[in-house]
Amino acid sequence: MKNFFQRFPDSLIRIGAVFLLFVSAILFVRFIIPSSLKNEEEHVKATIERETSRSVRYAGSDVCADCHEEYNVKKLGYHRNLSCETCHGPAKEHSENPTETKPVVPKKREACSLCHTYNPSRPTGFPQINPVVHNPLKPCVTCHNPHDPKPPRVPQECQACHAEIARTKAVSPHVQLECTTCHTVPQQHKVIPREVKASIPGDRTFCGKCHSKDSPAKETPKVDISTHGEKYLCWQCHYPHMPEVE
Ligand code: HEC
Ligand code: HEC
Ligand code: HEC
Ligand code: HEC
Ligand code: HEC
Ligand code: HEC
Ligand code: HEC
Ligand code: HEC
Structure with missing residues (x-):
């Protein structure tokens, strides 16, 4: 067998191999791949047949x-x-x-x-x-009716949903301040919090109400808010729920 191939030049053998590959590819496509995969119309028909022959399981x-x-x-x-x-x-x-x-x-x-x-x-x-x-x-x-789920009651305290902030404030210098001193909270916020938002303070003068030099608030440490902290918002340096002074 080895001798038989040696009688032909290498290039001829390569061409022969490529030719054989080509012919077998054609035969494969022609006879082995089912016609429903080659003809779009037949393919659609076969798919519909296959799917409709399944039994219906869902009623709607x-x-x-x-x-x-x-x-x-x-x-x-x-x-x-x-x-x-x-x-x-x-x-x-x-x-x-x-x-x-x-x-x-x-x-x-x-x-x-x-x-x-x-x-x-x-x-x-x-x-x-x-x-x-x-x-x-x-x-x-x-607690929840699967056919009509709603939270069984609307929690009134901020703590129900903002427990971490409430715990933080409770041990901070701001412990005596109500959440609502700094946040305006519409009642609906407690029902649909993502649609009706609570406000957050707008600018430096807000904290200045208690902390600026001319504030009437007693017992609060005072700063000159026209220079203290430059132009930055107070809460860029002091966490409002736990204002610490290093
Ligand atoms: C022709 C009337 C009828 C239709 C239509 C029907 N059901 Fe029922 N279903 C019943 C009856 C009667 C029972 C109580 C069977 C029993 O307890 O012996 C029941 C029981 C049930 C139960 C309780 C099963 C249990 O183990 O307690 C569920 C859940 C249920 N059906 C869901 C559905 C859903 C979902 C559909 C719609 C896809 C539906 N049913 C359509 C009559 C019907
Ligand atoms: C979010 C999932 C959910 C959907 C959607 C849902 N169910 Fe249910 N269904 C449940 C659960 C969970 C229970 C068991 C409640 C229980 O044990 O208190 C239940 C119980 C039932 C029962 C049995 C009641 C009983 O007291 O034994 C029936 C009947 C039923 N469902 C029918 C329906 C029908 C009809 C629909 C559509 C209109 C539907 N369910 C939609 C989750 C669902
Ligand atoms: C296939 C997904 C799916 C499953 C399972 C499911 N839910 Fe829901 N659930 C929803 C969707 C969607 C809403 C409506 C959300 C909206 O309106 O923004 C919802 C709303 C709710 C709400 C209302 C919350 C609110 O905004 O006040 C509760 C409570 C709830 N589901 C509880 C349950 C319970 C209990 C079960 C199991 C019996 C359950 N869900 C299973 C998709 C699901
Ligand atoms: C002991 C009662 C109880 C059980 C059990 C319970 N819940 Fe709740 N769920 C509540 C209450 C009360 C609320 C209202 C908010 C609050 O007070 O935490 C709520 C709120 C929700 C909300 C709304 C949250 C939001 O941000 O709008 C979803 C969703 C929810 N529950 C799903 C579930 C699922 C899912 C389970 C089971 C894995 C479950 N609940 C088990 C009592 C319960
Ligand atoms: C039922 C749960 C719930 C209750 C009760 C609740 N909140 Fe909220 N609150 C939320 C959720 C959820 C968000 C986040 C909304 C989002 O990510 O868009 C939020 C956001 C906020 C924000 C941020 C708003 C923003 O624009 O980023 C503030 C401030 C706030 N709440 C304050 C409060 C205060 C103060 C109370 C009590 C008076 C309170 N909340 C009660 C659920 C609640
Ligand atoms: C001294 C004023 C002040 C008090 C008191 C206060 N907050 Fe705030 N809060 C702020 C400021 C200022 C921001 C904005 C911080 C920021 O944007 O970085 C804020 C932001 C928030 C946010 C959104 C951002 C976050 O940190 O998650 C929530 C939620 C919130 N506050 C809830 C509460 C709750 C609940 C309480 C009461 C337990 C409370 N706040 C008390 C001033 C305050
Ligand atoms: C309603 C008045 C009020 C408002 C508004 C207020 N604070 Fe205060 N603040 C206080 C009080 C009271 C103290 C505690 C003084 C003490 O511990 O003796 C305090 C303490 C502080 C301290 C000092 C903490 C320490 O360790 O000495 C800082 C910093 C501070 N607040 C920052 C802020 C910031 C930032 C804001 C704005 C988000 C703000 N405060 C809004 C009343 C207020
Ligand atoms: C750039 C950061 C920064 C900003 C912005 C800032 N602070 Fe301060 N704050 C500090 C530092 C640091 C200290 C402690 C050192 C000091 O006293 O200067 C301090 C101290 C304080 C004290 C305590 C003073 C005392 O005598 O105990 C108060 C009250 C205070 N700040 C309020 C505010 C207020 C109100 C604002 C907004 C108008 C604000 N801070 C903005 C950094 C800042």
């Missing part, structure tokens, strides 16, 4: 309305854009035969934390919690 929320009042409850709540089957799983069989098959009822915390666990890539304003510290051990549904 509207079907549930016939038998479950949850439909009308959910329609008006925060979960209105969630399909029933997002939580209860495919329920077509159940809709046709309600007593034989039952959809899953996701009572575990994990079912809710899937969407509500804090994740920085979610849009601001989307309600998120840290499931490790947010009322742990109890299922979410003991």
Whole structure:
């Protein structure tokens, strides 16, 4: 065999090899690849056939309305854009035969934390919690109705949502100042905090109300605010919730 190939010049053998490769590629495309992958029309037809031959598993929320009042409850709540089957799983069989098959009822915390666990890539304003510290051990549904979720009560103290700041201020020289001395807080901020914002002080004269040389406030350390700290905002150097003086 070796001798047989040695009778031809190298270049001829290479051309032969390329030729063989070429022919086998043509044969492969012609006979081995199924025609449905080459012809667009046939391809579309085969795909439609394949998909329609699958059995339908989801019924859609509207079907549930016939038998479950949850439909009308959910329609008006925060979960209105969630399909029933997002939580209860495919329920077509159940809709046709309600007593034989039952959809899953996701009572575990994990079912809710899937969407509500804090994740920085979610849009601001989307309600998120840290499931490790947010009322742990109890299922979410003991406090939230899954079909009409809302926070069960509106917390009145700033501390409920700004615990860290409240704890910091409590041990600072500003301990006697109310949060609302420096922040104007509309009542709605406590209900929809991301839509209705609390104000923050605007400029240096705000702190000057108590700290400038001509301020009537007693018991406050005074500075000459026309020169002290130059042009910078006071809170670029002093953390307002824990103003320290080095
Ligand atoms: C034809 C009426 C009918 C339709 C349509 C229907 N259900 Fe039901 N469903 C029932 C009945 C009846 C039960 C109670 C079965 C039992 O307890 O024996 C039930 C029970 C349930 C339960 C509770 C299961 C359990 O283990 O307690 C869930 C969840 C549920 N349905 C979800 C759905 C969803 C989601 C849909 C829409 C995709 C739907 N159902 C459509 C009649 C229906
Ligand atoms: C956010 C997830 C979620 C969505 C969306 C949802 N459910 Fe539920 N559903 C639950 C959970 C969790 C429970 C269990 C509640 C409990 O045990 O207190 C439940 C319970 C039920 C039950 C059983 C009630 C009972 O007392 O046994 C029915 C019936 C039901 N859901 C129907 C529906 C229908 C119909 C829709 C759509 C209109 C729907 N659900 C949408 C999560 C959801
Ligand atoms: C598939 C994703 C998804 C799942 C699963 C889900 N939610 Fe939600 N949830 C949402 C969306 C979307 C909103 C509406 C957000 C909005 O309006 O900005 C929402 C709103 C809420 C709110 C309202 C918060 C507020 O702004 O006051 C609560 C509470 C809540 N869900 C609790 C639950 C609980 C409890 C469960 C589990 C039974 C659950 N969610 C499962 C997507 C989900
Ligand atoms: C012991 C009752 C309780 C349990 C259990 C509970 N929550 Fe809450 N949840 C609340 C209360 C009360 C609020 C209102 C804010 C506050 O006071 O912390 C709230 C607020 C929320 C909010 C709104 C946060 C926002 O920024 O708008 C979401 C979302 C939420 N809970 C989801 C869940 C999920 C998901 C679970 C389960 C993993 C869960 N909750 C378990 C009581 C509970
Ligand atoms: C229900 C929870 C909640 C309560 C109660 C609450 N806040 Fe807030 N607050 C928030 C959230 C959430 C944000 C963040 C909004 C954002 O990131 O857009 C915020 C933001 C702020 C900001 C920053 C505004 C800005 O423009 O950056 C200030 C200041 C503030 N809150 C002050 C207060 C004060 C003072 C109180 C009490 C009188 C209070 N909040 C009560 C949830 C709350
Ligand atoms: C002495 C005035 C003062 C008091 C009292 C005060 N703040 Fe502030 N707060 C400020 C100033 C000034 C800023 C802006 C800081 C910045 O932009 O760096 C601010 C910013 C904030 C912010 C947004 C930025 C951040 O640090 O997260 C929140 C939230 C906030 N304050 C909540 C509170 C709460 C809650 C209390 C009461 C426990 C409180 N503040 C008390 C002056 C004050
Ligand atoms: C309503 C009056 C009031 C306002 C407004 C106010 N403070 Fe104060 N400030 C005080 C009081 C009272 C003390 C505590 C004096 C003491 O400890 O004896 C204080 C103390 C301080 C101290 C000194 C801390 C120390 O260790 O001596 C600094 C710095 C300070 N504030 C910065 C600010 C800044 C910055 C602002 C503006 C964001 C501000 N303050 C707004 C009343 C105010
Ligand atoms: C560039 C940084 C910077 C800025 C901006 C600044 N401070 Fe100061 N502040 C300091 C430093 C550093 C000290 C401590 C050394 C000193 O007394 O000069 C201090 C001290 C203070 C003291 C304590 C004085 C005492 O006698 O105990 C007060 C009150 C104070 N600042 C208020 C303010 C107010 C109000 C503003 C805004 C008008 C402001 N600071 C802006 C850096 C700054």
